[in-house]
Structure formats: structure tokens, C-alpha cells
Amino acid sequence: xxxxxxxxxxxxxxxxxxxxxxxxxxxxxxxxxxxxxxxxxxxxxxxxxxxxxxxxxxxxxxxxxxxxxxxxxxxxxxxxxxxxxxxxxxxxxxxxxxxxxxxxxxxxxxxxxxxxxxxxxxxxxxxxxxxxxxxxxxxxxxxxxxxxxxxxxxxxxxxxxxxxxxxxxxxxxxxxxxxxxxxxxxxxxxxxxxxxxxxxxxxxxxxxxxxxxxxxxxxxxxxxxxxxxxxxxxxxxxxxxxxxxxxx
Amino acid sequence: xxxxxxxxxxxxxxxxxxxxxxxxxxxxxxxxxxxxxxxxxxxxxxxxxxxxxxxxxxxxxxxxxxxxxxxxxxxxxxxxxxxxxxxxxxxxxxxxxxxxxxxxxxxxxxxxxxxxxxxxxxxxxxxxxxxxxxxxxxxxxxxxxxxxxxxxxxxxxxxxxxxxxxxxxxxxxxxxxxxxxxxxxxxxxxxxxxxxxxxxxxxxxxxxxxxxxxxxxxxxxxxxxxxxxxxxxxxxxxxxxxxxx
Numbered sequence: 208x209x210x211x212x213x214x215x216x217x218x219x220x221x222x223x224x225x226x227x228x229x230x231x232x233x234x235x236x237x238x239x240x241x242x243x244x245x246x247x248x249x250x251x252x253x254x255x256x257x258x259x260x261x262x263x264x265x266x267x268x269x270x271x272x273x274x275x276x277x278x279x280x281x282x283x284x285x286x287x288x289x290x291x292x293x294x295x296x297x298x299x300x301x302x303x304x305x306x307x308x309x310x311x312x313x314x315x316x317x318x319x320x321x322x323x324x325x326x327x328x329x330x331x332x333x334x335x336x337x338x339x340x341x342x343x344x345x346x347x348x349x350x351x352x353x354x355x356x357x358x359x360x361x362x363x364x365x366x367x368x369x370x371x372x373x374x375x376x377x378x379x380x381x382x383x384x385x386x387x388x389x390x391x392x393x394x395x396x397x398x399x400x401x402x403x404x405x406x407x408x409x410x411x412x413x414x415x416x417x418x419x420x421x422x423x424x425x426x427x428x429x430x431x432x433x434x435x436x437x438x439x440x441x442x443x444x445x446x447x448x449x450x451x452x453x454x455x
Numbered sequence: 456x457x458x459x460x461x462x463x464x465x466x467x468x469x470x471x472x473x474x475x476x477x478x479x480x481x482x483x484x485x486x487x488x489x490x491x492x493x494x495x496x497x498x499x500x501x502x503x504x505x506x507x508x509x510x511x512x513x514x515x516x517x518x519x520x521x522x523x524x525x526x527x528x529x530x531x532x533x534x535x536x537x538x539x540x541x542x543x544x545x546x547x548x549x550x551x552x553x554x555x556x557x558x559x560x561x562x563x564x565x566x567x568x569x570x571x572x573x574x575x576x577x578x579x580x581x582x583x584x585x586x587x588x589x590x591x592x593x594x595x596x597x598x599x600x601x602x603x604x605x606x607x608x609x610x611x612x613x614x615x616x617x618x619x620x621x622x623x624x625x626x627x628x629x630x631x632x633x634x635x636x637x638x639x640x641x642x643x644x645x646x647x648x649x650x651x652x653x654x655x656x657x658x659x660x661x662x663x664x665x666x667x668x669x670x671x672x673x674x675x676x677x678x679x680x681x682x683x684x685x686x687x688x689x690x691x692x693x694x695x696x697x698x699x700x
Contacts, residue, residue: 247545250552254636262640270510278515282530332511332651334635336543337528338503339513340651414639448544454636455551 237364237380241433241441242451255452263382267413270330275396276341279333281403284372284422291371291423299407304353304391308367308429311358318393318407324348324356327390331413333420336453343404345411346394351385353427363429367436368410371423377442378433378451379412379419388413391424416453418444472691473605475571479688481564484556489669491553496662498546501539502527506659510650519656558627565619578616580609598678604693611675618668622661629658 233239238256242248294302299318307313327349334340350366366384369376383389392411393400400406405422412419433441441451474482504526505518512518514531525535527542568574593610607615631637632645632654648654676684687693 247548247552250548250555253555254551258636258640262636265640267635267639268642268645274510276511276513276516278513280513280515280530332635334633334651336502336547338499338655339505341511341513414636416635448548450544450548450551455634 237382240450240452241378241439242445247450251450251452254455258452258454259380259382264386265414267331267388270332270342272330272344274342275330275344279341279343279396279404280339281405282335287372287423295402302407302425304408304424305426306353306357306429307426309360309363309431310354310429311360312356314357316353321348321353321391321393321408324352326394327387328394329388329390329411329413331388331411333417335417336449340417344396345390345392345413346397346400347390347392347408347411349387350389350391350410350427351387353391354384354429357427357429359429362431364431365429365433365441367428367430367433368421368424369426369428370421371425375421375443376437377419377421377444378436379415383412383414386414414454416455418449419453473687473693474691475573476691477564477567477571478573479691481560482688484560485564488553488557488560489665491549492557493662493666495546495550495553498527498542499550500659501525502541502543503531504533505531506656507652508649508656509652512652512655554627554630557623561619561623574616577607578612578619580612584609585613603679604683604687614668614671618665622665622668626658626661626665629654629661633658 230239233252233256238252238259240251240255243252243255302318303315304317304321305313305315325348326346328344328346330342330344332340332342354366363381365378365380367376367378379389388411390411392405392409393407395401395404395406400409405420408424409422410420410424428436430436433439437443438446440446444453445451500522501524504522504524505512505514506520506522507516508519524533525537525539526533527539529538589608590610593608628644629648632648633651638645645651645654648657683693
């Protein structure tokens with residue numbers, strides 16, 4: 208048995224206060240994910256902080272046109288309700304993407320508005336947490352451009368996005384929101400974005416797993432505090448047991 | 456770390472505990488992390504028990520092979536008429552947290568082991584010890600002699616070195632190669648393996664090799680005297696004769 212020496216006690220005290228200071232600093236610099244308070248908080252924080260410190264601006268892998276999957280696969284979505292059918296029958300002319308929260312000009316865009324914005328095409332993979340994936344060409348406008356048009360305020364730290372599908376919402380930090388490959392997608396493989404793959408519009412976040420690329424988006428809300436949304440865990444995913452940050 | 460009382464049971468010329476405190480601590484932390492990784496890894500696997508080669512793979516494509524088990528997703532054609540409950544959420548959280556524990560523990564162990572001469576002294580087979588006769592004897596699972604309570608035999612040394620410096624780094628690499636965030640910064644991590652689905656398939660095989668190692672390791676420990684070997688790995692004390700087990 209060793210005696211607890213004074214040096215050890217001081218060392219332990221310094222260690223604990225050092226950890227507390229690191230946690231505070233981490234939160235200040237946006238290195239702590241919103242679902243970091245549970246049992247798996249340490250692992251999630253290590254992953255998120257490491258990637259934000261070392262790979263904040265790195266580009267998701269893009270592929271050659273010849274690598275586009277001939278058999279793209281989409282998990283079925285839940286019932287979308289009669290309202291969706293009405294919008295679809297009208298060629299989604301009345302679909303609106305509302306932008307609100309910490310923006311200078313809250314408002315909404317039609318699909319046609321989004322199509323008139325500068326388009327970007329990228330060939331990236333959708334990777335599902337289940338283990339499968341496919342590669343497709345995605346066409347859309349950079350989310351950064353939409354946010355700029357709405358006049359995003361400087362203090363905004365996250366973009367919360369909601370689906371037409373009841374209960375589906377998610378959020379990303381500004382590092383992903385302003386990333387050039389994060390696009391409000393309205394086209395796929397040269398054509399319109401099919402409903403099965405999230406049409407009329409889907410947010411694509413190619414540096415994260417597929418479940419962050421929410422289908423049928425209807426609303427973007429800029430915020431500096433995710434605690435105000437849902438159970439405060441940043442998205443519907445952690446409420447269902449899945450991690451908020453899916454860059455793994 | 457040195458305790459003169461423990462030295463009394465050691466053969467002449469050997470001082471200190473059978474296993475250094477760092478070895479004992481990192482061994483058991485790794486055991487816990489490995490078990491958590493294995494259980495959660497199987498849970499994640501059953502949501503898509505099909506494997507592919509190259510960049511892409513999904514149920515619309517022909518798999519390289521399929522594990523004949525039911526799945527936790529209805530979209531996977533398994534031939535079973537039922538779907539297992541979805542356990543992916545907590546499994547993924549725990550898998551990645553345990554991976555951090557395993558990697559940080561492994562780095563600490565290797566850093567200490569290099570500094571303390573642990574690998575050179577205890578794990579690199581001694582000169583001339585690797586003869587076919589010796590290897591053959593060990594592969595026939597001959598019960599280890601008393602001298603092996605204090606030292607690893609050559610086959611054991613090679614197996615430990617392979618697990619530490621080949622299988623462990625490979626399982627970490629193939630795992631990280633599936634991270635979209637990481638490969639955005641280091642694309643070579645996945646392209647060198649032949650693509651995203653190749654990385655997943657290789658991750659499965661390296662994990663299987665680690666499970667084989669663990670089964671063989673525990674089997675040999677039982678053969679050598681489970682009580683005494685486990686006690687040595689917990690307390691650092693080893694018996695002079697194996698009858699003490």
C-alpha cells in the first residue's frame with residue numbers, strides 16, 4: 208500500500224481542474240457536441256473535437272462519373288401524409304423552404320428560387336450507418352449561399368433543419384453548414400431529385416453519415432443554442448439513441 | 456513499482472513482479488474495451504450482414520459473401536421471416552468510445568514498452584529460440600513447463616507481437632477508413648484498402664483474426680493453469696512452480 212503523498216493530491220487536484228478548464232474551453236470553441244452529457248459523452252467529444260481541430264475544411268471524397276452506382280438504394284421513409292401528395296401533384300410548385308432564426312431577412316424560397324441560384328454538382332457517396340452505401344451525382348445550391356441570401360447573423364452557431372416527415376429534424380454546426388460541399392439538393396444523376404431519394408429538396412452533408420442528409424426539408428433555423436430544440440440534444444437522432452455527430 | 460517481497464518467489468536473476476504494473480493495467484483495460492467492441496461490432500454487423508468489395512455495396516448489388524444470420528433491418532433479404540430488434544444506436548456510441556479507450560491504452564502501452572525495453576526483453580524471441588522443434592512442440596499445445604511461469608515461449612512471443620503490431624493497427628486502420636470525416640482529411644486511408652466496402656470487409660476479417668487470437672490465448676492460459684496465470688496478470692505475483700495454480 209502506498210501512502211497518498213501531498214504531491215499526488217496536488218497532482219490530482221490540478222488534473223481535475225485542468226479537465227474542467229479543458230471542458231470549458233472546448234465548449235467555448237465549439238468542440239463539444241450537444242449530446243455529450245451522457246455515458247458516451249467522452250467518446251463523442253473526442254471524435255468531434257479531433258475532427259473539428261484537424262479536418263474542419265477538408266473536402267469529402269468525390270468520385271468519377273463512371274463510379275456512379277447503377278443501383279442506388281434508399282431506405283423507405285415513413286408516411287408523408289396527404290399534404291405531401293397534394294404538393295407532389297402540383298409539381299412541388301408550392302413547396303417552401305423557410306429560413307428563420309438568427310437571420311437578417313427571414314423568409315422562404317420556392318424550389319424554383321433555389322434552382323435559379325448558382326448550381327453545384329458533386330459526385331459523392333451516401334453512406335448509411337447500417338453499413339451499405341452508393342455513389343450518386345447531387346445537384347443543388349450551396350447551403351452557404353442560401354444562408355448568405357438570408358443574411359445569417361454572426362452569432363449563429365448551428366443550422367437546425369426540419370423535414371416534411373413528422374418528427375424528423377437535425378442540425379449541423381457552421382463548419383459543416385458553410386462547407387462548400389454541403390448543398391440544398393434538388394437534382395440527382397442529371398435529373399430532378401426523385402421523391403424516394405428526398406425530392407423535391409434534401410440537404411446533403413457528405414462528410415457525415417446518410418442520416419444527417421435529411422429528406423424533404425422545409426425549414427432552416429439559425430441558432431446559437433441547440434438546447435431550445437427538442438430535448439436539447441441537437442437532433443431527433445440522439446433522442447432515438449443515435450449520435451448527433453455522424454462524421455465518426 | 457519494484458517490490459522486494461515479490462522478488463522472493465522469482466527465479467534467480469529475475470526481480471520485480473511477473474508483469475509490470477503498466478502491463479497489468481493496460482491488459483485489463485484492453486480486455487474490457489475488446490469485449491465491448493466485439494459485442495457492439497456484432498450488433499452493428501447484423502444491421503447489414505452482407506459484405507462487398509470496392510467502393511460501393513447495398514442490397515441492390517451482389518454481395519461478395521453473406522453471413523447466414525437474420526438482420527435487424529427489414530430491407531435486408533436474409534431468408535428469415537423476422538427482423539431482429541435495432542440495437543445500433545447505443546452499439547455505435549459504445550463501439551467508438553471503446554475504440555478510443557483501446558487506442559489510447561494501446562498508445563500508452565507501446566510508448567512505455569519501447570521506453571522500458573519491454574518488447575526487446577519480453578516479446579522479441581531470443582536468438583536461436585525459434586527452431587522448428589520448439590515451434591512444433593508448442594503448436595501441439597504441449598502443457599507449458601514451470602519455467603514458462605516467468606517467461607514467454609517463442610511461439611507465444613510471435614503471437615503477441617503479431618496481435619500488438621499487426622492485427623491491432625490493422626483493425627484501427629480499417630475501422631477509421633470507414634469514417635467519412637476522417638477520410639475527407641486522409642483519403643489514402645480508404646483508397647489504399649481498395650474502397651469503402653473493402654475497408655468494411657477487411658475490418659470484419661481482421662476482427663475475426665483478433666477473436667481467434669483471443670480464443671487461443673485464453674485456451675493456452677487455461678492449459679497453463681488459469682488461476683495462477685490470471686493471478687499473475689492481476690497482482691503481478693507468479694508461482695515458482697505451476698503446482699501452485
